[in-house]
Each structure stands twice: as structure tokens, then as C-alpha cells.
Amino acid sequence: MLFAVGSWRGAPGVTTTALALAESWPGPQSAVVLECDPRGGSAACRFLIPGSRTVEALASAARHGGDARLLAEHTRTTSAGAAVVTAPEDGERLRPLIAVLAKPGGLLATVAADSEAVVFADCGRLDPRDAETCAVLARAESLILVIRPVVEHALGLKAALGRIRELHPDVGLVLVGSGYSPAELTWLLELPVWGTLPLLPTGAASRVVDRLRRDHTQAGFREAAVGIGDMLIGRRLVAGVAPHAARTATGVGASA
Numbered sequence: 001m002l003f004a005v006g007s008w009r010g011a012p013g014v015t016t017t018a019l020a021l022a023e024s025w026p027g028p029q030s031a032v033v034l035e036c037d038p039r040g041g042s043a044a045c046r047f048l049i050p051g052s053r054t055v056e057a058l059a060s061a062a063r064h065g066g067d068a069r070l071l072a073e074h075t076r077t078t079s080a081g082a083a084v085v086t087a088p089e090d091g092e093r094l095r096p097l098i099a100v101l102a103k104p105g106g107l108l109a110t111v112a113a114d115s116e117a118v119v120f121a122d123c124g125r126l127d128p129r130d131a132e133t134c135a136v137l138a139r140a141e142s143l144i145l146v147i148r149p150v151v152e153h154a155l156g157l158k159a160a161l162g163r164i165r166e167l168h169p170d171v172g173l174v175l176v177g178s179g180y181s182p183a184e185l186t187w188l189l190e191l192p193v194w195g196t197l198p199l200l201p202t203g204a205a206s207r208v209v210d211r212l213r214r215d216h217t218q219a220g221f222r223e224a225a226v227g228i229g230d231m232l233i234g235r236r237l238v239a240g241v242a243p244h245a246a247r248t249a250t251g252v253g254a255s256a
């Protein structure tokens with residue numbers, strides 16, 4: 001299973017959300033965050049994740065393909081136990097590595113078709129002109145669009161709905177913080193809301209992974225992240241398969 005996580009504008013909390021979803025994944029699988037923001041990774045620096053494994057080594061090992069086991073061998077672990085494949089802060093170094101992983105028949109196509117694997121690809125701010133982002137999205141079964149439910153983000157998204165629908169056919173919103181209600185946003189944007197993560201007190205978000213371990217009741221944050229995971233699992237059960245499993249497994253729709 002491969003879920004892309006991204007934003008349309010601003011920095012609403014994509015990386016924080018991807019880490020929280022992986023850390024709180026309610027299924028039996030170990031969930032992994034793969035940093036593939038073409039503007040560069042931030043998790044290693046932000047969360048002071050120890051270790052030296054990076055996406056460079058993964059892409060090198062996965063030149064001719066790869067699977068969930070290879071991915072797991074290249075993860076670093078946050079203090080709360082979330083597995084992350086960290087990326088260099090320099091996005092220009094990262095782009096060719098993303099292209100290797102997302103190519104037809106590549107590692108992302110394999111893990112996308114593997115129900116024992118759960119990967120959240122942190123795509124950062126989405127730009128349809130980024131070939132690497134489009135390649136990752138072509139493998140993903142769903143796009144989790146993270147927004148702050150405030151007027152600037154909502155209107156920006158409304159103006160871009162056509163482009164967003166071209167990026168992926170299965171898009172759902174995760175709201176960070178309060179503002180418009182899920183019902184209001186669904187009415188305004190005609191996109192489903194898959195969950196809401198509360199806004200943590202200032203200063204807490206950068207330590208959110210620690211928080212998840214220390215205080216599972218922190219503003220209901222962990223419960224909210226578990227709820228989103230439950231919803232993603234439930235959607236697959238209802239559909240019988242991943243909404244776009246065939247598409248991702250065959251590479252149909254891939255642009256790179």
C-alpha cells in the first residue's frame with residue numbers, strides 16, 4: 001500500500017502528519033514514511049533522527065527494482081518507533097533518486113501492490129510540473145491532501161481543484177487544526193474529509209513523535225491519527241481492493 005501525502009499551499013503539516021500516520025498505523029503492518037519532497041527532506045534534521053541510512057543508499061540498491069524488505073533495511077527509527085527513509089535537505093540531489101524509486105517496475109510499484117507493506121510518501125507541496133511528484137502519485141493508491149481549514153487554504157484549493165483531480169483520482173483531505181468544519185469543506189471543495197488532526201500547542205509539534213510515545217492523550221492527537229488509519233483501512237475493505245491497485249501495480253498513468 002502506498003499513500004501519497006502532500007499539500008497545495010503553505011506548510012500545513014505534511015511531514016508531521018505523515019509521521020503521525022505511520023507511528024499510529026492501526027493495522028498489523030509496520031508503516032514507513034518515505035521522504036520524497038522534491039524541495040528536500042526535513043525529518044532527519046527536525047526530529048533529530050539518529051543513524052546514517054538515507055534514500056541515496058536505497059535508490060542505489062533499488063536501481064533494478066526492490067521490495068518492502070529493501071525499503072525497511074533503509075529506514076531510520078524515530079524515538080517513538082516510526083520508520084523513516086530520510087532524504088537530503090537539497091531537493092536537487094533528491095529528485096533523481098525519487099525518479100529511480102518511482103519508475104515503472106521500481107520499488108514503489110512493488111510496495112504499492114504489496115498489502116503487507118504500508119508506505120506514506122511525503123511529497124511536500126504538490127506542483128503538477130514536478131515530474132518526480134507525478135511519478136510517485138501515479139504509484140499511490142490515494143492522495144492525502146493536508147490543509148489548514150482556513151479561508152486562504154480553502155480558496156487556494158478551490159481554485160486548483162481541476163489540477164488536483166488531474167494529479168490523482170482518489171483524493172481526501174486531512175485537516176490540521178480548526179476553522180471550517182469537515183462538512184463545510186466537503187461542500188465547498190467537493191472533496192471528502194478523511195480526518196482532522198488537532199493543532200498541538202506551539203512548540204509541541206516538532207516533538208510530536210515523542211509526544212505520541214509519552215502522552216497518547218495529547219489533545220487527542222494520537223487517537224485522531226489512528227482514526228485516519230482506520231478510515232484508510234476501512235475504505236480498502238469496502239472497495240474490496242485498493243481503490244487504484246491495478247493502476248499502481250501496472251504503472252498505468254506513470255509519467256516517468
Ligand SMILES: Nc1ncnc2c1ncn2[C@@H]1O[C@H](COP(=O)(O)OP(=O)(O)OP(=O)(O)O)[C@@H](O)[C@H]1O
Nearest residue numbers: 011012013014015016124125197198199200205206
Ligand atoms: N498538528 C500540528 N500542531 C501544531 N503545529 C503543527 C502541526 N503540524 C505541523 N505543525 C507545525 O507546522 C510547521 C510545518 O510543519 P511540517 O514541516 O510538518 O509541514 P510541511 O507541510 O511538511 O512543510 P514543508 O512544505 O515546509 O515541508 C512546523 O512548525 C510544525 O511544527
Ligand SMILES: [Mg+2]
Nearest residue numbers: 014015042124
Ligand atoms: Mg514537509
